[in-house]
Every structure is written in C-alpha cells, then in structure tokens.
Amino acid sequence: MTQISITKPDDWHLHFRDGEMLNETVPATARCFKRAIVMPNLVPPVTTKAQALSYRNRILQASDVDSFTPLMTLYLTNETTPSMIKEAVSEEIPAAKLYPAGATTNSDAAVSGIEALYPVFESMSDAGMLLLIHGEVTDSHVDIFDREKLFIEQHLAPIHDRFPDLKIVFEHITTADAADFVLSCDQHVAATITPQHLLLNRNDLLVGGIRPHNYCLPVLKRNVHQRRLQEVVSSGSSKFFLGTDSAPHTKHTKESACGCAGCYSAWSAIELYAQIFDDLGALDKLEGFASHHGPDFYGLSRNSGHITLTKTSWRVPEKITLKNGDDIVPFYAGQELNWKLST
Ligand code: NCD
Ligand code: ZN
Numbered sequence: 001m002t003q004i005s006i007t008k009p010d011d012w013h014l015h016f017r018d019g020e021m022l023n024e025t026v027p028a029t030a031r032c033f034k035r036a037i038v039m040p041n042l043v044p045p046v047t048t049k050a051q052a053l054s055y056r057n058r059i060l061q062a063s064d065v066d067s068f069t070p071l072m073t074l075y076l077t078n079e080t081t082p083s084m085i086k087e088a089v090s091e092e093i094p095a096a097k098l099y100p101a102g103a104t105t106n107s108d109a110a111v112s113g114i115e116a117l118y119p120v121f122e123s124m125s126d127a128g129m130l131l132l133i134h135g136e137v138t139d140s141h142v143d144i145f146d147r148e149k150l151f152i153e154q155h156l157a158p159i160h161d162r163f164p165d166l167k168i169v170f171e172h173i174t175t176a177d178a179a180d181f182v183l184s185c186d187q188h189v190a191a192t193i194t195p196q197h198l199l200l201n202r203n204d205l206l207v208g209g210i211r212p213h214n215y216c217l218p219v220l221k222r223n224v225h226q227r228r229l230q231e232v233v234s235s236g237s238s239k240f241f242l243g244t245d246s247a248p249h250t251k252h253t254k255e256s257a258c259g260c261a262g263c264y265s266a267w268s269a270i271e272l273y274a275q276i277f278d279d280l281g282a283l284d285k286l287e288g289f290a291s292h293h294g295p296d297f298y299g300l301s302r303n304s305g306h307i308t309l310t311k312t313s314w315r316v317p318e319k320i321t322l323k324n325g326d327d328i329v330p331f332y333a334g335q336e337l338n339w340k341l342s343t
Contacts, residue, residue: 001283001311002310002311003308003309003310003311003342004274004283004286004308004309005306005307005308005309006286006287006290006291006306006307006309007287007291007292007302007303007304007305007306008032008033008034008291008303008304008305008306008307009032009033009034009242009270009290009291009303009307010033010034010035010036010037010242010290010291010294010295010303011029011033011035011036011037011242011243011244011246011269012036012037012169012192012241012242012243012294012298013037013039013132013169013171013172013192013194013243013244013245014029014036014037014038014039014243014244014245014246014247014266015038015039015041015245015246015247015248015262016029016036016038016039016059016070017042017248018042018055018058020322020323020324021248021322022058022059022061022062023062023323024248024320024322024328025062025246025248025266026059026062026063026068026070027062027063027064027065028246028266028267029068029246029266029269030063030064030065030068031065031341032269032270032307032341033068033269033270034067034068034069034303034305035068035069035070035071035300035303036068036069036070036071037071037073037094037095037132037243038055038056038059038070038071038072038073039073039097040052040055040072040073040074040075040097041075041097041099041104041105041106041107042055042106043106044109045075045077045106045109045110046072046073046074046075047074047075047076047077047079047080047084047109048074048084048088049074049084049087049088049090049093052072052073052074052088052092052093053072053092053093055072056070056072056092067305071092071093071094071095072092072093073093073094073095073096073097073132074088074093074095074096074097075096075097075099075109075110076096076097076098076099076110076111076117076120077109077110077111078111078112078113078116078117080096080117080120081119081120082119082120082122082123083123085120085123085124085127085129086123086127088129089124089127089128089129093129094129094130094298094300095129095130095131095132095169095298096120096124096129096130096131096132097132097133097134097171098110098111098114098117098131098132098133098134099111099134100112100114100134100136100137100138100151100155101138102138103134103136103138103217104134104136104217104261105217105247105249105260105261105262107134114155114159118162121159121162121163121166122163124163124166125163125165125166128167128299130167130168130169130298131159131166131167131168131169132168132169132171133156133159133168133169133170133171134171134172134217134218135148135151135152135155135156135170135171135173135178135218136148136151136217136218137150137151137154137155144219145202145219145221145222147218148173148174148175148177148178148218149175149177149178152177152178152181156168156170156181157181160185160188160189164186164188165188166188167188167189167190167297167298168188168189168190169189169190169191169192169243169297170182170189170190170191170192171191171192171243171245172192172193172194172197172218172243172245173191173192173193173197173218173229174197174218174219174220174221174225174229175221175225175228176224176225176228176229178191179191179228179229179231179232179240180228182239182240183232183237183239185239189239190238190239190240190241190293190297191239191240191241192240192241192242192243192245193229193232193233193240193241193242193243194216194243194244194245194263194265195244195265195268195269195272195273195276195331196214196216196220196245196263196265196331197220197221197226197229198226198229198230198233198273198276199272199276200214200220200226201220201221201222201223201225201226202219202220202221202222203223204220205219205220212254212255212256212259213254213263213329213331213333214263215254215259215260215261215262215263216245216247216261216262216263217261217262219261230276230280233276233277233280233282233285233289234277234280234281234282234285235285236282236284236285236288236289238288238292238293238296238297239293239297240289240293241289241290241293241294241297242273242289242290242294243294244265244266244269245262245263245265246263246264246265246266246269246331247261247262247263247264248262248264248266248328249262249264249328250322250326250327250328251319251326251327251328251329252326252327254329255329263331264320264328264329264330264331265330265331265332266330267316267317267320267330267331268316268330268331268332268337270290270307270309270341271309271337271339271340271341272331272332272337273286273289273290274286274309274339275337275338275339277289278338278339291303307341307342308341308342309339309340309341309342310339310340310342311338311339311340312338312339312340313336313337313338313340314336314337314340315334315335315336315337316330316331316332316333316334316335316337317330317333317334318333318334319333
C-alpha cells in the first residue's frame with residue numbers, strides 16, 4: 001500500500017507549554033490533529049476553570065488552523081475541591097489530570113496521599129469528567145522500572161473499584177502489566193500509548209551512550225513490554241488510543257548533566273504511528289487507534305474530515321530554532337521516516 005486515508009485524528013495527551021513556545025507547538029500539532037487533550041503542568045499549574053479557559057484562549061491565538069480544538073484539563077492538587085470540579089467540567093474542560101507529586105516534569109504541586117482526593121473523584125464521576133492518570137508511584141525506594149506496575153496495585157485498581165463509573169485514562173502506558181490491566185477492566189478504563197514506547201525500548205536509551213532525546217517519563221522499558229504494547233495496538237482493541245505525550249524541552253535542558261524528561265514528537269507524530277503500524281502489519285488498525293477509539297471513549301463525536309498519508313521517505317529535522325534563538329531537538333531527529341502526511 002502506498003497511500004492511506006484515515007478520519008482526521010486527535011491527540012489525547014500532549015504538552016503545549018505556554019508563551020512564545022505556543023507559536024511552535026500549536027501549529028505543529030494542528031497540522032494533522034483536529035483536537036488535543038492539553039496537559040496542565042505549566043508553572044504554576046492550571047488548577048482552576050478560569051486558568052484553563054485563559055490558557056485555552058492563548059492556545060487558540062497561536063493556532064494557524066481555524067478548525068483546531070484544544071481540550072483542556074485541570075491539574076489536581078491537594079487543594080482541589082468537588083465544587084471546583086463541578087464549576088469546571090464542560091465541553092472545553094472534559095478531564096482532570098492526576099500526577100503523583102514528584103512523578104515527572106513540573107509535578108511538584110501535585111497530589112500526595114491519593115486517597116485524600118476521593119471526594120474529588122466522586123464529584124468527577126457524578127459530573128462525567130474523565131480522570132487522566134500519570135500512573136507511577138514515586139517512593140524513592142521503588143525502582144524506576146517498577147513504578148508503573150506498583151501504581152496499578154496500590155492506586156489504580158483501588159480507584160477503579162471504588163468509582164466504577166468514573167472514566168479513567170491510564171496515560172502513556174509503558175508495560176505489559178499496564179496493557180493487561182486495562183484489558184482486564186470494563187469499558188470505563190482505557191489507555192493512551194506514545195510513539196516512543198511503541199518504537200523503542202530501554203536499549204535505545206542506554207546502549208552505546210546515554211541518549212537524552214529518548215528520555216521521557218515513564219521511562220522506556222524492556223523490549224518484552226514494548227512488544228506487548230505493539231501486540232495490543234495491533235489487535236485493534238478499542239481500549240487503546242493515540243496520545244503522543246509530545247513534550248518539548250530546549251536542547252540545552254535535555255543535553256545536560258540532569259536532563260529533562262520529554263520527547264517532542266509533534267513534528268512526526270502521525271507519520272511515526274503510521275510507520276509503526278505498517279511495520280507491525282497492522283496498518284488497517286491505525287484509523288481506529290488514531291481517530292475512533294479516543295472520541296468514542298471520551299463520549300465525543302468522531303471527526304468528519306480525513307488526512308492522507310503517502311509512502312515517501314523524508315527526514316525529521318535535526319533541530320527546530322525558536323524565535324528567541326533556543327533550539328529544540330525533535331523526537332527522531334535526523335532519522336528517516338517512510339510515511340508522510342500529504343498536504
Ligand atoms: C512530560 C513533560 O515534559 O511535561 N514529560 C515526559 O517525560 N513525558 C511530563 C509527563 O507527561 O510525564
Ligand atoms: Zn505527558
């Protein structure tokens with residue numbers, strides 16, 4: 001097959017950042033996605049309806065595509081109350097994000113003692129607001145490669161048991177344990193999967209030298225986990241959908257003695273997924289993953305337009321230079337891809 005056309009896709013998890021950076025990140029996503037779930041981990045975080053709506057306006061101003069729709073999220077903290085949820089939940093703000101404190105970039109303000117948020121989860125369940133979860137425990141004694149698995153046992157399964165009607169997205173899953181947990185749950189639990197976790201494993205981070213541009217959280221895992229993620233997306237299960245976790249950091253903050261976590265994949269996101277599905281012999285499952293399962297789970301309509309991808313090789317740029325002179329090294333920089341979005 002040399003060309004495919006699929007319903008216009010959406011990105012169900014990404015980071016746009018703020019300020020000048022929006023002029024880079026928003027058009028890069030709007031080039032192929034109709035909607036995106038925008039993470040709230042700004043500094044300070046987006047914790048209220050008013051902050052989410054004003055952030056939404058800044059994003060809309062930065063989009064050069066009229067039809068792009070940002071979907072906003074609230075950042076849950078120990079100060080979030082059920083009335084803040086009731087006030088915020090809307091078409092514009094369909095979800096809230098749970099970061100365990102210290103789990104990832106800009107999560108210092110996040111939740112410690114997840115049970116303390118149970119009244120908030122109850123109000124989300126009542127109001128039909130989705131709970132998006134960064135599923136890793138953060139106890140310093142727990143090995144970084146085991147953090148996702150332990151989160152399932154310690155927090156995720158109990159939350160789902162206690163709030164069976166609450167829709168939960170287990171974000172950017174990285175392990176067979178997470179994939180199998182999601183499959184074992186009813187229709188209220190789903191997961192997003194990034195291109196990097198389908199394409200790479202921890203060897204791509206550590207063999208032959210540390211590769212800071214492949215460093216993201218949750219960290220890349222063993223190849224057996226990568227294979228399980230590939231299997232579940234190839235199966236066409238509607239419990240898994242596209243969420244790039246595109247997360248820009250400047251070159252110097254990634255190429256550092258203490259490098260930041262996050263891969264900026266917006267420049268090649270849909271093309272990377274097309275390549276992955278093609279390599280897996282599952283190109284017929286791409287449309288479900290990229291364009292159907294997400295809106296179906298969120299209870300939104302599927303998009304009406306289409307995009308076309310053509311089998312042509314091209315190279316991801318080595319770097320992107322921002323207006324202020326800072327460089328960003330995009331995910332897969334300098335490497336060749338064999339699917340390209342047709343404009
Ligand atoms: C994200 C970021 O940079 O904001 N980083 C990452 O490695 N994925 C945060 C996140 O989603 O964990
Ligand atoms: Zn993220």
